[in-house]
Structures are given as C-alpha cells and as structure tokens.
Amino acid sequence: MSCGYRCPRDEVHDRCADLNPGFQKYTADTAPDGDADLDVDFEDFRLADCPKCQGILKPDVVFFGDFVPKDRVYSALDTLKASDGLLVIGSSLMVYSGFRFCRYAKKWNKPIATLNLGRTRAEDLVDLKLNASIGDTLDAALQKL
Numbered sequence: 001m002s003c004g005y006r007c008p009r010d011e012v013h014d015r016c017a018d019l020n021p022g023f024q025k026y027t028a029d030t031a032p033d034g035d036a037d038l039d040v041d042f043e044d045f046r047l048a049d050c051p052k053c054q055g056i057l058k059p060d061v062v063f064f065g066d067f068v069p070k071d072r073v074y075s076a077l078d079t080l081k082a083s084d085g086l087l088v089i090g091s092s093l094m095v096y097s098g099f100r101f102c103r104y105a106k107k108w109n110k111p112i113a114t115l116n117l118g119r120t121r122a123e124d125l126v127d128l129k130l131n132a133s134i135g136d137t138l139d140a141a142l143q144k145l
C-alpha cells in the first residue's frame, strides 16, 4: 500500500498457498460478489506481504468507502464521452461513484440502459431498464449474436 509495488493476482495467490499449505484442502463456491464463505478458523492463516517493502498488499480495486483514483474517473469519462451509450450491469448505482456516470451520460445525451435485479438510483435517467437476471439475460443476448 505504500511503495507502489504491483503484481498479478495469481502471484499473491501462489505465495499465500505456499505460506498456508494446510488450507489447500478447502474449497468453496464463489458468491456473486466474489466472496467465498468458508467455515474455517483463519487464526493461523498467513498473508503474503510486499516482497519489495514487506508492507501490506492490497488488491488494486476500490473498496466500498474508498475514493476512485481521479485518473481512473477521467479515463472512464473520456470513454463514456466517446461512446454511443451507457450500459450498467449489476449495480444499484446507490453509490455516487457509479451513479455519476449516469448523470454525465444524460448530460451528454447518451442513452442509458440498466440490467439489474431491483431498483437502481438512476430510475429517472434510464432509457431501458431490464429488471432481470444478469446471467440469463447475457446468455440470451449471446445466443442472438
């Protein structure tokens, strides 16, 4: 988190596997949000530290409550500006960091479609709302291609 070291996720996985050989026997299904629930005591689990500074490693993702890096926001806005429209999949857009792209799309007269089970924050902005399963809908869309 402090020295800027970056590596592929698989490298961290392999290092954690090497540090925790007793955990190889466990398996779990992956939840839609990427989590996996294991009924295991993690007291002895050893995390891989940064090989450069021995500090804490963190995935290069924005966690809930974190700020999206400005250069990433500007890059996304540039992409949106050059696009024909905005398709939001699997988000309620309740967090402003995602909702703002709908506001920009509307401001720039881009059509907006959402594919999500349940209500989204952009109900008043969307041109097409698909209140449906993501997997089923995308599978059906692929069949049409």
Ligand SMILES: [Zn+2]
Pocket (backbone or CB within 6 Å): 001, 002, 003, 004, 005, 050, 051, 052, 053, 054, 055
């Ligand atoms: Zn480091």
